[in-house]
Amino acid sequence: MNITRRHFLIGLSIAAIPGLSMAQNHGDHGSGHNGVHNSGHANHSNQDMGHDAHSNHTPGMSHGTKVGREGRPQDVKQTIQINMHDQNKFMPNRVEVKAGETVRFFVRNMGQNKHEFVIGSQQELHKHAQMMKQDPNMAHKDPNMISLKPRQRGGVVWHFDKPGTYYFGCLQPGHLDEGMIGTIEVK
Numbered sequence: 001m002n003i004t005r006r007h008f009l010i011g012l013s014i015a016a017i018p019g020l021s022m023a024q025n026h027g028d029h030g031s032g033h034n035g036v037h038n039s040g041h042a043n044h045s046n047q048d049m050g051h052d053a054h055s056n057h058t059p060g061m062s063h064g065t066k067v068g069r070e071g072r073p074q075d076v077k078q079t080i081q082i083n084m085h086d087q088n089k090f091m092p093n094r095v096e097v098k099a100g101e102t103v104r105f106f107v108r109n110m111g112q113n114k115h116e117f118v119i120g121s122q123q124e125l126h127k128h129a130q131m132m133k134q135d136p137n138m139a140h141k142d143p144n145m146i147s148l149k150p151r152q153r154g155g156v157v158w159h160f161d162k163p164g165t166y167y168f169g170c171l172q173p174g175h176l177d178e179g180m181i182g183t184i185e186v187k
């Protein structure tokens with residue numbers, strides 16, 4: 001009886017103090033959770049909507065190119081190193097490739113800003129850069145491009161079918177205008 005009562009009291013006092021904060025936490029947690037969940041869900045829906053909006057516009061929003069096609073790693077004949085700098089320049093900014101060859105561009109972001117390496121015609125690149133200005137956070141990923149965070153490196157494997165002058169550019173807002181573009185002479 002006595003033990004039970006003490007037990008009960010201890011139980012009560014233990015329950016009372018943390019219980020209070022627990023209740024509060026629980027309340028916070030509950031609302032926080034709901035809040036997070038709701039806003040998370042809302043964000044998620046927004047993202048979905050954004051994503052859907054993008055998918056709806058996929059033909060126009062794509063950063064793809066008609067300049068050649070995605071290459072297969074086993075067909076790579078030549079690896080070309082390209083460095084990207086915060087002065088909004090590619091180094092080198094002119095490369096030569098043989099028609100019919102598959103090339104790996106090994107791209108390194110040497111700067112502190114995000115940069116991109118995107119293959120296309122001059123017209124395509126300018127069009128895509130314009131899209132990026134309108135929606136700088138738009139997620140874009142296509143086989144003809146790579147987005148690199150500061151100090152990151154990565155590769156693009158590309159096959160050039162026909163001779164011609166093609167381009168690679170950075171679609172980060174303003175970079176192309178400042179001269180972050182290079183030429184690919186396919187001979």
Ligand SMILES: [Cu+2]
Nearest residue numbers: 115170172175
């Ligand atoms: Cu750039």
